Amino acid sequence: MMARKISIQLLHVFLLVVLLCLYPALAISSSGVGDDETIRCMERERQALLKFKADLTDHDGRLSSWGSTQEDMEDCCKWKGVHCSNHSTTSYITMLDLSYQDLGGKISPSLLELHHLRYLDLHGNSFYGPIPYQFSNLSNLRHLDLSYNPMLNSENLEWLSHLSLLRHLDLSGVVLSKATGNWVQSISNLPLLKELHLSGCSLPNITHFSSFGVNSSLSLSFIDLSSNGLSSSIFNWLFNFSSSLSYINLGANELKGSIPDAFGDMGSLTNLSLYGNQLEGGLPKSFANSSRLQSLDLSFNNLTEELHEFLQKLSGAENSLQRLALDGNQLKGPLPDFTRFSLLRELYIAKNLLSGPFPKITGNLPSLYYLSLYRNQITGSFPDLSVFPLLEYLLLQNNQLSGTIHTSIGQLHKLEYFSCAFNSLNDTFSEAHFSNLSSLWYLDLCSNALTFNVSSDWVPPFQLFAIKLASCTLGPSFPNWLRTQDKFTVLDISSNGITGSIPSWFWDLSPGLHYLNLSHNQINGLLPDLSSKFELYSGIDLSYNLLTGPIPLVPPTVVSLNLAKNKFGGSLSFLCSITGEWLIYLDLSNNLLVGELPYCLSHFKVLSILSLANNNLYGEIPISIGSLPQMQTLNLRNNNLSGEVPFSLKSCTKLSIIDLRGNRFTGIVPAWLGTHLTNLIVLILRSNEFKGSIPQEICHLNSIQILDFSQNHLSGTIPPCFSNFTALVDSTNSDVMTSFIYRAYYDGPYDDGTYVANAFVQWKGQDLEYGKNLGLLKSIDLSSNRLSGKVPKQIGSLARLNSLNLSRNILTGKIIQEIGRMGMLESLDLSENRLSGEIPRSLAQLNFLSVLNLSKNNLSGKIPSSTQLQSFSASAYSGNPELCGLPLPNKCPGEETPITTHAKDRSIELDEDRSIRQGFYFSMGLGFFFGFCGAFWTVVYNSRSRHAFFMFLNNMTDQIYVNITLNWARLRRRL
Template sequence: MGTLTLHSTTSFTVSSIPMAGMIHGLLIALALLCLTINTRGISACIVSERDALSAFNASINDPDGRLRSWQGGDCCNWAGVSCSKKTGHVIKLDLGGYSLKGHINPSLAGLTRLVHLNMSHGDFGGVPIPEFICSFKMLRYLDLSHAGFHGTAPDQLGNLPRLSYLDLGSSGAPAITVDSFHWVSKLTSLRYLDLSWLYLAASVDWLQAVNMLPLLGVLRLNDASLPATDLNSLSQVNFTALKLLHLKSNNLNSSLPNWIWRLSTLSELDMTSCGLSGMIPDELGKLTSLKLLRLGDNKLEGVIPRSASRLCNLVQIDLSRNILSGDIAGAAKTVFPCMKQLQILDLAGNKLTGKLSGWLEGMTSLRVLDLSGNSLSGVVPVSIGNLSNLIYLDFSFNKFNGTVSELHFANLSRLDTLDLASNSFEIAFKQSWVPPFQLKKLGMQACLVGPKFPTWLQSQAKIEMIDLGSAGLRGPLPDWIWNFSSSISSLNVSTNSITGMLPASLEQLKMLTTLNMRSNQLEGNIPDLPVSVQVLDLSDNYLSGSIRQSFGNKKLHYLSLSRNFISGVIPIDLCNMISVELIDLSHNNLSGELPDCWHDNSELYVIDFSSNNFWGEIPSTMGSLNSLVSLHLSRNRMSGMLPTSLQSCNMLTFLDLAQNNLSGNLPKWIGGLQSLILLSLGSNQFSGEIPEELSKLPSLQYLDLCNNKLSGPLPHFLGNLTALHSKYPEFETSPFPEFMVYGVGGAYFSVYRDALEAMFNGKRVIFGRNIFRLTGIDLSANLLTGEIPSEIGFLSALLSLNLSGNHIGGSIPDELGSITDLESLDLSRNYLSGPIPHSLTSLAGLALLNISYNDLSGEIPWGNQFSTFENDSFLENENLCGLPLSRICVPESNKRRHRILQLRFDTLTYLFTLLGFTFGISTVSTTMICSAAARKAYFQFTDRVLNNFCAAVQIKLSINRMSAGRDLFMATRSQDSITCYELEQSPTAIY
């Protein structure tokens, strides 16, 4: 039995060996097969999808070579490509930041299983978003931001139901347009939405659509031209999961919405520059998760609410550029104590008052502190040195006073920006002091720093910006200031008393972009400039010599050398400054003809060559400056006619060619300069009639044609100047160029404003800051005839009207009393007759009236401003009477009685004269008959009487002729010195 069993076992074992080997081999084979199948799923992509990617690659320009790995058969190993480990399908195409350019091949539509698509930060030729992207039904992530797309966003994007991340944000132009948010409302899986910098002006439904996205956690619609929206129109809020809300730079024109305070998980709120108004409500304290609060650049008012004291997680607060008020110390002691993590505090540009002591020293986590542009006062406490983490400190434009010394900054070793400008600080740093910090930016404009230049600056090897304008500096700059060649980019030492010469080594400052040394006492020639300079202002000094050829710097944006003693001609190289926006060479001794080389410059806005000795014709190539806004060539010796090419400068708002020798008729094409606001052509040799086309200038508010040879009737169409019909021009800020330079603390400082010298209220006035409010018509000292048109009464916004020194007749129209804003009226030296209209007494603002040297009659009206005018306003009108003249007005009844009595008196005089003559003749005749001696004496007597009588008549006639000639002369050209330009007189006022 055992043997049998053994045999059986042995038999079984022996016979089982081949079977076991087969099973073992089969298992190995199956394992290898599975491994092969699995390996193939990982390493090899689907051929059709590889071909789609290859076609895309062929149509793309890859400047950085980021797609160099797109070779070989396995596309799953290509850069930016990810495949499913299970199916081998491409599920992720992440090419964000690859800077790709060109055309997106529609072959990508073959990637049907795509879940993640990122094509951001490329340049795809400004084409619309490809619609085939909307066919990726499995797409969860789509980022097409900053990729150069434009056109209208396809509504089919709403057909991507799984989409949770969508970023179409773009900073390019033209922007992508979204006409309606309806398709957005269908993306109910969205958790992240960024449509910043798109054009959403027509999307009035944006808020209601967003409210249908219950999972939304991040919403960014910055600078998206959102329409004005009542943010409080939502009765119920569905997007309560929101953690980040960024809506900055949209004109929403609303108050802070109530629904915001229900977003309990909100950690970031940015509504900077949204046109918000009203007060910040106490409900702000409900947002206890807030880490970032930005509500700057709005119109929020009132005080910082006390409830903000519950926002203990805040890291950044920006409430700058609002209308917040109240005592900063009181608010700070209540609000800030729990904010132990606060690193950025920006309250700049409000109306806060109070002092810094007692609260500031405890905010030791602060890295950025900006309190500029308020009304804070008192001294800066030395304890500010406790804020050892400070990097940025800006106290500029407040009312601080006292002394600032090195003790304030002894512990601020991290400080890189310090701005104390426009306070009443006395800077008392020791000359030997070596600061613990290395500043990049320093602003001490309008502080008392001088008279010596601060030597401690020599240790600031990383300094980039220095602003010491109006700082009381005297004497020459130290040589070492020009040694910051590797760092200094901006130097402002304007409006001081700095002497000496500019160094020849100036061109070695390779990083210098802004040099502002205007209003000092610099002498000598201007050296070669660094090629990096973009802003150069050396105006109002004593510089001489000529303009170097090197000024043809192609990077220069702003060039002002006005009010110096620079001579010579303008080099042709100036025409090569293709980036220049302003050239101001006014008030120098430059001469010669203007270069005729102004081509291909689309950036040039202002040319001011006034008050020099230029001659010749205006260059025709100036007509190619299509962006020119302001052209000043006044007070030169320019001749010839206006070049017709100027009619192409249709952006011109200010054309000042006064006080030259320009001639010819006023061209009709001036009427095509539809942007023109100020036109000054006075004191030239223009002739002919005033063209009717001038009345077609819709924005013209100041017209100066005085002291020319213009003739013809005073035009009625002047009443059609529509810009003078309204009380004030429509614009609230100046439409004229105002160039600003970036300051230390981020503020901009004006370095140029357009200005006009004009006669106003009998004085020579420079209109600068308020030039856009100047309205007036000056046609004085011409040869105009006819009557004053009543239509001028339509110009209710007119401030000054001067028609003096012409040949205008007729009466003064009653309608002039309708020019309610009129402050100056000069009608002198004409042939006006009749009474002074009583309506003129309604001109309550009339400060100057001159109607002298006319033929006006009747009684001078009395009342309002007329009771303040002196005799000079009414001189040489023989038939005027009443105050302020000494000539008393006689009532009409008294005049009639006086004429009757005079007639009776004359009759009696003639009668008695006749009787006396008859008696005398009889007596003389009898005597002469009787005596020869008597006859001789009589005839000698009569000869003497006759000769004396004739001589008296001749003298009287000569006097009358001389008087008439003098009156005619005074009525024409002598008026120039009063009504046009007083060249020898400095301006008496600046506005």
């Protein structure tokens, strides 16, 4: 009985112990139920959060749960982004995560009341102002992320030094430009820091290093200092952590010189990114020790090493390297076999100087999925790609590949992106090439000689989002296989030899069409209403076809529209239906359009390129054109436009090209062209009705290369300040580009187009159209006006000018002596003026001169003797009665034909001539023979023989010289 009682007591004790052990767990589990035993957050911390919320902006109500109900008002641990500890009846806030909540305002110092906060993440919002320096009191913080709040800043990072438990710090995008050298010391004093993210912070450069390493963190493994403009002095601090660092990103800085050896000696390094700097040379040999290296990014530097040598120095990483990025350098030599890097998944070597054929692959790369080799000089045939069975992205465009496309392309069942555009491939594509490409969504074969030979009922295995087949042969009929593609957003089948009209089914294929290019075919017929056929922000190019009728309505948010070189008629009224403000590029040139320029042009605030040339437009340029501040090219050539050039155009300060040729514009040449449009490269006002003088302000056009005011009614003198045309004076200036990059549509990273400006320039007496070579011309044409006075000598300073035409004016005075300084001049026309005096001898110094016209002036004297000036026909000098000498028939005084001698004297002279010729040729032959033998004997015989020979040769040479001199004198007398 006693034993049973003891047993019961022991059981009670055991149950009591079990209950005591389970009590904390029961308490914790009941804390989230919401009954009377629920653990609540501290009132002080709840009030701190409410004050924090009161100081910020929350337009979308992301923090509406903060105190929305009575229960929520009492327990802040249930609020969005708030996490609490559960170690007592009252919880402490340990975590606040409000990333990407579209919050704004200033960060309230009230957060300092959260003494137990271990994790704070506010990144991806719009907080502004300085980071509260009181953050130093949050001594329990392990994780701090304030990144990508672009208007947040900190003038001092000293507060960081007090966060001794911090392991993760991310201030990327926070402005730290005023945080001087102390930012390094503050970070070095965080002994537990493992990850440091300070990308895009405008960090100041390090200026001293005396205190580095004193209390430095030895655990730092991840560091990102990219996009800060840091100099190479950062290395001195960085290498203090060489034993622990595994990830380093110093991309997009201003690092110069060679790549330091110390990187190769970092035993823990797995990821190194130094892209976008100015590093030179090659890879240090120390990288052979990088046995753990997984990713190396050195793209967009100035590396010049042979690629095979570069890869050899990475031999230690053959079993670890997964990503290698070398784009945008100057690496040269052939492409080596890179399959020895057995784990390689991504290889980027685009935009280098690689040459030679694709290597013969001896191994395979089962993991490679991204291969980028575009913009090199790789030659030979298309490679066998079967060694890359999992390839997904293949970029081979802009090389020199030739021949056929290897059939192995059809085995890449995972291939998604395939581009080999701008090569010299010549092949016939059959259905077999595409048989297994079921994953393909991007196809670019532009600018090759490829022919598609597929059946009319072919159904491709893929659904393409981008179809780029420019300059291939798909015609003559419209490709029927396109009917199976209903997801494409980009279609370029320009220059495909397609004839006939566009089938009606085409316009309903793809509801998401962003860009359509059918240009340079022979497509005819009418267009339907296009306003609903395209997705937002689209591009359309139907130029160089045979389309007729009025231009239909186009998408209201169109970005680029090119309908040039068709037979469209009607007015420009359709433009006013474009309600969006995204139109960048508009080319309607070479059509049959009539009417006035619409006032609604002012709506297109981002319009950069406007070409309406060669139509039948009339009326004045509307004042609203001044509301196009982004315009770079204005081409209204060959219309019937009239009135004055509107004053509002001076607001278009980005204009590089203005071509108003062949209209009926009146008034004076505006002075503001020179004072406001100082970026002008081409200014053509030819064949209009401008009057008055050439304004002095034109001389402010320092970049001008083509200036054409010909065939107007201009009077007055030529401004002497033409010497201010820097682009025509300074020989160090490079040729400018007259092609412009524009956004063709808004749908991704590959939607840029190129507009090549064109202009008709009178070159060497012919009116020629120039496009891609327009920027190479340097021409001034002031012909067919009423300009008077002397030709300013300052024009002689235009050393880079190729063509100068001042003909058909009433210029007087002499041809300037300084004209000989215009060393690049190829065409000079000063005809039909009133120039007088002699032709300056300096004109003979123009070695490139191929067209010369000085006719119909009052020039006098002898034409200077030179091979150059005598090579022109007599017409170049005709109409100058007092001008003489070759090539004109009239001889100068003293050059008359001598009186005929008697027959006997003539016979004597002929004999003498024969003697002269014989003696001359004999002397020449003898001199050549002994000269050759002398050179030979010099090598063969000894010094005494050589001495005797040269004494003999010297005497013989003297005799030959005397003979030649006498004979030459006689010959000159006879001539």
